[in-house]
């Protein structure tokens with residue numbers, strides 16, 4: 001049988017960039033794939049499936065309730081719609097048909113107004129919300145967040161992500177304190193985060209995760225939260241949620257992936273260091289290159305290889321090198337957030353030791369030469 005790669009003439013990829021949407025995010029475990037297949041092959045009463053898998057997930061996470069959605073972005077849009085529409089039948093069907101007479105401002109720290117591949121503001125607007133920034137690009141204290149709340153505020157939105165400004169921005173717990181004090185709900189977008197319980201535990205009303213990132217499920221999303229708010233999110237399947245429908249296979253696949261995620265031992269940062277050490281040693285034999293272990297900027301237990309290219313010695317910019325590696329016969333993708341500083345990061349989680357060696361060989365071929373001294 002010809003492979004899918006051959007059939008459609010697709011390029012092979014080594015994903016050293018982490019859980020990236022542009023590369024297909026992750027590759028779920030066999031038990032998840034089997035569950036997806038089972039889901040595709042059977043009928044269910046979908047409300048029953050949504051409710052019971054939600055309860056099952058909530059029990060695993062010690063939360064009041066949960067619901068599987070099509071992706072974290074959809075979870076964000078539907079959560080925003082949920083806190084605006086609530087129980088209102090007319091609003092559910094007319095969210096975009098008339099100027100909203102109910103509170104619909106969504107207050108978020110200015111340093112959280114990021115682009116994660118699409119803008120946070122787009123999802124808020126899709127859910128009928130109006131984004132209101134609190135604080136400044138470089139600081140947002142609990143007081144500054146509170147100062148942005150008015151009678152028009154429908155919720156506070158907190159984006160927990162490496163994409164956000166970390167410096168001088170309040171914690172989720174502090175945001176929950178502000179929300180409680182002002183009687184507004186707190187929505188936390190924790191799409192790529194690894195802890196499925198801590199943000200709910202510190203007081204968030206709705207917490208959103210991407211199904212295919214840390215959890216390594218199928219394309220899907222998870223919203224965990226308080227009963228009332230999850231009920232309101234579920235209602236959106238008869239509103240804007242219909243444009244972002246999740247299938248039975250996604251619901252079942254993510255539920256299985258969450259169970260695996262919570263019960264299976266996680267690869268630790270220390271294990272990642274062990275895996276990347278021969279790779280780092282090899283890289284450090286090359287002229288113009290220095291490689292070392294760096295730890296995740298958002299504080300997760302993830303170690304990565306940072307490669308520094310001495311552009312003067314190599315005679316090419318880091319951006320050119322990164323591009324050349326993407327353009328090779330096998331496309332190699334790094335984390336290139338700091339390419340302008342001559343740095344790239346290699347995320348080894350989805351890369352086998354053989355692939356790490358392939359990366360080394362490709363870099364070596366690009367530079368053509370080992371250190372002489």
Ligand SMILES: *Cc1c(COP(=O)(O)O)cnc(C)c1O
Pocket residue numbers: 021070071072073074116159160161163189190191192209210211220221
């Ligand atoms: C990835 C990401 C999203 C979007 O997740 P999808 O499941 O791809 O929709 C939203 N917010 C943040 C912070 C992310 O990192």
